[in-house]
Amino acid sequence: MTSTGTELADLAREAGTTFILALFVDLRGKPCAKLVPVEAIDLLATEGVGFAGYAVGAMGQEPRDPDLMAIPDPSSFTPIPFIKEGLALVHCDPHVEGKPWPYAPRVILKSLIARAAEAGFEPWVGAEVEYFLLTRNPDGSLATADTADTAAQPCYDARGVTRMYDHLTTISTAMNQLGWSNYANDHEDGNGQFEQNFQFAEALITADRVVTLRYLLSMIAAERGMIATFMPKPFADRTGSGLHLHLSLTSSGAAMFPGDEASDGHGLGLSSVAYSFIAGILDHACALQAVVGPTVNSYKRTGALTTTSGASWAPRLPTYGGNDRTHYIRVPDDQRIELRGGDGSANPYLAIAAALGAGLDGIARNLDPGPIGAVGEGSRPLPPTLLHAIDDMVGDDVITGVLDAVGDGVAEYFADLKRQEFFTYHGTVSPWEVEQYLTAF
Numbered sequence: 001m002t003s004t005g006t007e008l009a010d011l012a013r014e015a016g017t018t019f020i021l022a023l024f025v026d027l028r029g030k031p032c033a034k035l036v037p038v039e040a041i042d043l044l045a046t047e048g049v050g051f052a053g054y055a056v057g058a059m060g061q062e063p064r065d066p067d068l069m070a071i072p073d074p075s076s077f078t079p080i081p082f083i084k085e086g087l088a089l090v091h092c093d094p095h096v097e098g099k100p101w102p103y104a105p106r107v108i109l110k111s112l113i114a115r116a117a118e119a120g121f122e123p124w125v126g127a128e129v130e131y132f133l134l135t136r137n138p139d140g141s142l143a144t145a146d147t148a149d150t151a152a153q154p155c156y157d158a159r160g161v162t163r164m165y166d167h168l169t170t171i172s173t174a175m176n177q178l179g180w181s182n183y184a185n186d187h188e189d190g191n192g193q194f195e196q197n198f199q200f201a202e203a204l205i206t207a208d209r210v211v212t213l214r215y216l217l218s219m220i221a222a223e224r225g226m227i228a229t230f231m232p233k234p235f236a237d238r239t240g241s242g243l244h245l246h247l248s249l250t251s252s253g254a255a256m257f258p259g260d261e262a263s264d265g266h267g268l269g270l271s272s273v274a275y276s277f278i279a280g281i282l283d284h285a286c287a288l289q290a291v292v293g294p295t296v297n298s299y300k301r302t303g304a305l306t307t308t309s310g311a312s313w314a315p316r317l318p319t320y321g322g323n324d325r326t327h328y329i330r331v332p333d334d335q336r337i338e339l340r341g342g343d344g345s346a347n348p349y350l351a352i353a354a355a356l357g358a359g360l361d362g363i364a365r366n367l368d369p370g371p372i373g374a375v376g377e378g379s380r381p382l383p384p385t386l387l388h389a390i391d392d393m394v395g396d397d398v399i400t401g402v403l404d405a406v407g408d409g410v411a412e413y414f415a416d417l418k419r420q421e422f423f424t425y426h427g428t429v430s431p432w433e434v435e436q437y438l439t440a441f
Helices: 003-015 038-047 107-120 158-163 166-178 203-223 272-283 285-292 298-302 348-366 387-393 397-403 409-425 431-437
Strands: 019-025 029-035 048-053 066-074 089-097 121-138 142-144 182-187 193-198 227-229 243-251 331-333 336-339
Touching: 003 038, 003 089, 019 066, 019 107, 019 142, 019 203, 029 038, 029 048, 029 203, 029 243, 038 066, 038 158, 038 182, 038 193, 089 348, 107 121, 107 203, 107 348, 107 397, 121 203, 121 348, 142 336, 158 182, 158 336, 182 285, 182 348, 203 227, 203 243, 203 348, 227 397, 243 272, 243 348, 272 331, 272 336, 285 348, 285 387, 298 387, 348 397, 387 397, 397 409
Parallel strands: 019 089
Antiparallel strands: 019 029, 048 066, 066 089, 121 142, 121 193, 121 227, 121 243, 182 193, 243 336, 331 336
16 A cells, blocks of 8 residues: 555544545536545555546546546545545545646646745635525525524624524534634624634645535535525625635745834835735736636626625725725735635635735735725726626736646636636526516617
8 A cells, every 4th residue: 555545544544434525626616526435545545536527527628538537635634424424525636647637726726836835935825705595485586594584784693693503503513623723603794694714724725625615514504405505696685705815925934924114115014025915916806806706696796886784895996905894905914915806606726826826926026006995007996797807817927827837728728618608698688688678669
């Protein structure tokens, strides 16, 4: 048995694992897996498990192409007996013919982490996963799972949290059993909307945890007859669901974002490295949105002017500021920045990789973000639609360079996927159009 196989086998034995989900996501974020019995763990560890890449989805393959081989990362081994007794999952890196596959999101993020290391940095990330708990009415329309959740301003409502106690505590207990340090569970701004927070970690670990948490939320909600959705804007009149990313850098273990008063040009307590990182993200914000807001529905969230609660909580301009949630980048303290442009449909590997690439570009170019709250010279509002965002992305060498970090062609493939998605949506006739135009002429 190989050292990797021994490590994975030891982890499985210690956890009492009998079956392992060998899991990865495609470019759209779809979780894909095969269920592997523990008796085949050495084969899984040494050769991986094979997938027909075209059948997987958005992975850059045609039916004629050779198998994707999902190679497990033992460090990501996660026992999940609260889903099924004896079950665990392990995150995998897809390979083709022995080489990491350029279209694999986890492979792309690992490449950006290596690029950061070459520049002398280690990236750290925290993620806020927002979601709705829903059911379907007999006519197929969506309804809030908690029928009593009807308040005009339900955010932080103690009664709403208590009514969902069983669901929230099951997820919280699972996160803490896994060592993620869940520290808060709250009702968010929309009826039926929740958020459950866990501590920040190294970039790859956090991305893995976001994928794992979405899976856990979906499965545990389904057991209670609910739908957990990460759709950015399932209701036109309610707040959308974000995937806010808290980003920071260290260098040889030393925090790089705190600054001193003498050298702080913008009054937020940050270093010049942090301000340049912010400036890089702002400079590429419009192109970045194609990755952190990658669906048609994403732009219903960032385009919202208000909601029934009184605020959309989604940025419309590429600005930054202090502890102010109206900005694209919020700076809550001198340890981190919060990127608020991403939403629940974002692929966490790609979103973190793209934000990291943009920030590193700002550091490399020694950019300055300008005055707090100001839209930079030459900047525009965030893209109004997915199509606009893709056009911005294909014209941005830094963001396309992130997607092409392991091999050329990924950015073009991603752009084509998303253009097709937009035009498929654009080709449908909505109830709004029927209502507006049926007898208008």
